[in-house]
Amino acid sequence: MYLKKLKFSNFRNYTDLEIELDPDLNLILGENGQGKTNLLEGIYFLARGKSFRNQNRDLVNFESEKSFAEGFFFRERLNNSDTVRISIDKNSSSETTGISINRNKVKSKNDLAGKFFIVDFTPEDLSIIREGPEKRRRFIDNEMLNIKPVHGSLLKDYNKVLRQRNELLKNISRDQSLKKTAFIWDEKLVELGIRVIVNRIVFMQKLNRISKEIHTNLTDDKENLKLYYYSNLIRNNDDIENLEKIFREKLEENFKEDLKKGYTSIGPHLDDIKININDMDVKTYGSQGQKRTCALSLKLSQTRIIKEETHEDPIILLDDVMSELDPGRQQRIMEHFKDNQVVITSTEINFLDKLQNKSKKIYTVKGGKVI
Numbered sequence: 001m002y003l004k005k006l007k008f009s010n011f012r013n014y015t016d017l018e019i020e021l022d023p024d025l026n027l028i029l030g031e032n033g034q035g036k037t038n039l040l041e042g043i044y045f046l047a048r049g050k051s052f053r054n055q056n057r058d059l060v061n062f063e064s065e066k067s068f069a070e071g072f073f074f075r076e077r078l079n080n081s082d083t084v085r086i087s088i089d090k091n092s093s094s095e096t097t098g099i100s101i102n103r104n105k106v107k108s109k110n111d112l113a114g115k116f117f118i119v120d121f122t123p124e125d126l127s128i129i130r131e132g133p134e135k136r137r138r139f140i141d142n143e144m145l146n147i148k149p150v151h152g153s154l155l156k157d158y159n160k161v162l163r164q165r166n167e168l169l170k171n172i173s174r175d176q177s178l179k180k181t182a183f184i185w186d187e188k189l190v191e192l193g194i195r196v197i198v199n200r201i202v203f204m205q206k207l208n209r210i211s212k213e214i215h216t217n218l219t220d221d222k223e224n225l226k227l228y229y230y231s232n233l234i235r236n237n238d239d240i241e242n243l244e245k246i247f248r249e250k251l252e253e254n255f256k257e258d259l260k261k262g263y264t265s266i267g268p269h270l271d272d273i274k275i276n277i278n279d280m281d282v283k284t285y286g287s288q289g290q291k292r293t294c295a296l297s298l299k300l301s302q303t304r305i306i307k308e309e310t311h312e313d314p315i316i317l318l319d320d321v322m323s324e325l326d327p328g329r330q331q332r333i334m335e336h337f338k339d340n341q342v343v344i345t346s347t348e349i350n351f352l353d354k355l356q357n358k359s360k361k362i363y364t365v366k367g368g369k370v371i
Contacts (some may be wrong), residue, residue, distance in 0.1 A: 001023070001073060001074070001075050001076075001115055001116070001313060001314065001315060001341070002023045002072050002073070002074055002076075002311045002315060002341035003021050003043060003046075003072065003073055003074075003315055003341065003343075004020065004021060004023075004072040004073070004074050004081070005018070005019070005020055005021065005040060005071070006018070006019050006021060006039075006042065006069075006070070006071050006072075007069070007071070008042055008068075008069050008070075008072040009067055009068050009069075009207040010060060010063075010064035010066065010067035010068075011038070011042055011059055011060070011061065011067045011068070011069050012038035012041070012042070012059060012061065012368070013038060013061065013217050013260065013367070014035060014038065014039075014042075014061075015061060015064075015368065016351070017039075017368075017370060018043070019363065019370055021341070021343070021361065022359055023074075023341055023359070024187045024341060024359045025341075025342050025344070025345050025359065025360035026341075026342065026343045026344070026360070026361050026363065027346065027349070027360060028150075028343065028344065028346070028363050028365055028370075029346060029347070029348075029362065029363065029364045029365070030347070030364055030365035030366055031035075031347060031366075032347065033366070034365045034366050034367060034368070035365050035368045036319075036345035036365050037053075037122075037319050037320075037345060038368075039343075039345070039365065039370070040120065040317045040319050040345060041053060041059070042059075043071065043118065043315065043317060043343060044118055044120055044317060045059065045069055045086065046069055046071040046084045046086060046114035046116065046335050047084075047089045047112060047117070047118040047315070048070075048109065048112060048113075048116075048145075049099060049108070049109025049112045050109055050117065052120060052122070052298055056088055056100075057088060057090040057092070058090075059088055060088050060089075060090040064090075064180075065089065065090055066087065066088065066089050066090070066097075067087070068085060068086060068087045068113055069085070069086050070083065070084065070085040070086075071083070071084050073192045075312065076310060077312065082102055082115070082116070083101070083102055083103070084099075084100070084112070085098075085099070085100050085103075086098065086099050086100075087099075094222070097306055098349065099111070099112070101115075110149070110152050110153060112337060113145045113146075113149035113152055114145065114146065114147070114148075114149035114310075116145055117306050117310065117313075117315065118314055118315050118317060119299060119302045119303050119306070119314045119315075119316055119317070120299075120317040120319065120322065121296070121299050121316070121317065121318045121319065122319040122320075123319070123320065123322050123324070125295040125296070125298075125299055126291055126292060126295050128294075128295050128298060129275060129283055129286070129291040129294055129295050130283060133270070133271065133272035133273075134154055136272060136273040136275075137269075137272070137273070139273075139298070140200055140203060140204070140207075140273060141200075141304075143207075143302050144199065144200070144203045144256075146302070146305075146306050146309075146314070147305060147306060147309040147310060148199060148203070149202075151196075151199050153367055154192060154196060154199070157197060158192040158193060158196055158268070159269070161188045161192060162189065162264060162267070162269055164185055165182070165185040165189060165264055166222045166262065166263045166264055168181065168182060169182075169258055169259055169262050169263065169264070169368060170262045172259060173259065173262075182255070186252075187248075189247075189251070189264070190244060190247045190248050191248060193247060193268050194243045194244055194247060195241060196268040197231060197233070197234070197243065197268045197271070198240075198243075200268070200271070201229050201240070204227060204273070206305050206308075207227060207298070208226065208227045210301040210304045210305060211297045211298055211300075211301040212224065212225050212226065214297045214300050214301055214336075215277075215293065215294065215297035217332060218293055218296065219293060221275045221303040223278055223290070223293075224277065224278050224279075225275070225276070225294060226275075226276045226279075227273055227274070227275055227276075227298055228275075228276070229271065229273060229274075229275040230271060230273065230274045230360065231265065231268070232266055232270055232271065233247055233250060233267075233268075234246075234250040240259065247266075247267070248346055250266045251264075252258040254266050266306075271319045274330060275294060275298075277290055277294060282294050292324065292367055293329070296321075296329075296333070302314070302331070303316065303336065303337070303340065307339075313341075314337045314340060315340065315341045315343070316337050316340045316341065317343050318342065318343070318345070319345050320345050320346055320347070322344065322346060323347070323348060336369075345366075349362075
């Protein structure tokens with residue numbers, strides 16, 4: 001899969017943009033603050049229906065009320081193409097005011113999931129390693145949408161039931177008669193929650209296998225990467241088989257404490273991913289270099305998983321990450337993307353010698369203009 005053409009109108013600092021992209025490599029050069037990342041953000045936005053930085057209404061140029069982004073995606077394997085267009089109105093209560101595929105309006109951004117494959121690499125990827133469990137859960141859930149789009153709807157339903165149960169817990173303190181309705185939300189939470197957990201565990205098995213291989217290559221066989229799904233419900237494989245029973249019992253055991261706290265203290269919304277290098281917790285004991293390489297291994301794994309599951313090569317977005325890597329790792333990363341369309345932003349051009357085997361276009365961005 002690759003993006004043939006990109007159009008913006010009043011998108012970030014681009015008042016009017018139309019460019020043709022190379023199927024292999026596109027290097028976006030320019031000083032900081034000129035709009036390089038905005039261009040990558042627009043490509044991501046077309047594939048996911050959301051920004052990777054802010055709320056969608058923030059994508060509209062500050063001097064305008066409305067904007068749109070449009071992209072022409074081509075699948076070589078199937079020899080077909082799709083045109084995606086998304087409009088935004090900063091005054092609308094909705095995230096987006098219109099999404100269409102081939103001029104046919106779709107209901108929401110969820111209709112884009114599993115159709116347009118993007119893997120983005122940004123300096124913020126380090127947050128997967130060094131920040132809290134929410135970042136790692138979000139990473140797993142977001143990347144899973146490429147190969148299992150229904151997971152997004154499942155998460156939405158689970159979080160809705162979770163909010164309703166939490167609201168009930170707060171209201172019971174004012175009206176004890178509401179306590180008898182708690183089982184309704186408990187049953188629904190268990191039903192949805194075990195599906196979320198099982199989806200994550202199955203995905204983690206793929207991620208573990210592939211990220212271990214990639215990390216070994218990036219570190220010249222010096223480091224062994226291993227991931228663990230850390231659940232407040234599961235301790236071993238036997239627990240997985242009895243997950244429904246365990247979840248229900250834990251909710252009952254914690255009910256009094258949950259009433260005091262006013263929120264649900266058990267379930268997949270609190271789970272974590274433990275990441276080890278050579279049996280060492282990388283978040284606690286890893287160096288900055290190890291954390292960066294670990295984050296790269298996790299993100300690189302997504303390209304392989306998408307290819308294995310969908311037989312499509314995802315579009316790769318690299319936002320100013322090459323300059324942080326030594327020449328050897330730059331070389332290995334570009335070898336990993338030999339079959340992908342790649343869009344790279346950078347302030348320099350000195351790593352072009354790593355890109356000899358790909359056709360390429362080089363663009364310069366200045367003040368929201370591409371030349």
